[in-house]
Amino acid sequence: MSTAKPINVYSIPELNQALDEALPSIFARLNYERSYGLLDTKLYIGYSIAVVAGLSFFLDKKFERAEIVVYQKFLVGAYFVLSLMFWYFSRFIEKGTVYVGKKRDTKDEIYVKTKFENNEPLYLVELIQKKKGSNTKKELKAQLKVNKVFNESGYLQNEGLFKWFSEQHDVLITKKNE
Structure with missing residues (x-):
């Protein structure tokens, strides 16, 4: 086959x-039955990064800069932390795993x-x-x-x-x- x-x-x-x-x-x-735990975690972190970036863009378009400086600082910090988590997860936890299964x-x-x-x-x-x-x-x-x-x-x-x-x-x- x-x-x-x-x-x-x-x-x-x-x-x-x-x-x-x-x-x-x-x-x-x-x-074996395929397990999606690693993939789901990676997706959650990735979607969180996208939500933070989208929220930052939305605030930037809707409000004046002076009104959102504090929020943007928080969002940039959150983006940095989530990106760092994504890198760490990919590099040290997932480590090139392409399949996870449970007997x-x-x-x-x-x-x-x-x-x-x-x-x-x-x-x-x-x-x-x-x-x-x-x-x-x-x-x-x-x-x-x-x-x-x-x-x-x-x-x-x-x-x-x-x-x-x-x-x-x-x-x-x-x-x-x-």
């Missing part, structure tokens, strides 16, 4: 997007981080499994040569990708806690 349209296998951004978009269906087959039967969580480095066709995957209610976690770093899951025409071979992720997941499950 392959994706509906081929991609340019020499384009790292296209490879990254195609592989990242396949993750939810792969982990659904591994009995349906045990409620364990899995975090998947992916990237390409140095424009090489190696999909670098980091799987992190956390036990709900405890501080234990397991980590696994793996590399996937993209030519193993894409054919010559640029079609993603979903079964091959699922098999690879299934094998990595099994290795992660059998690892001892860190």
Whole structure:
């Protein structure tokens, strides 16, 4: 089984997007349900930044400068704080996580981080499994040569990708806690 349209296998951004978009269906087959907590938090912060900027613009258009200086100072401060929160969240909390899922039967969580480095066709995957209610976690770093899951025409071979992720997941499950 392959994706509906081929991609340019020499384009790292296209490879990254195609592989990242396949993750939810792969982990659904591994009995995980997607969790949107990180994405929701990032959206809330981003929307808050937009509301503050919009409110500042509205006040600037409707009132004279002398009337709103105090409010504008507050809004600029809020904008700065929210922007700092957004940066911190993206850099240190989310840290490149592209998929978060919860196991349906045990409620364990899995975090998947992916990237390409140095424009090489190696999909670098980091799987992190956390036990709900405890501080234990397991980590696994793996590399996937993209030519193993894409054919010559640029079609993603979903079964091959699922098999690879299934094998990595099994290795992660059998690892001892860190």
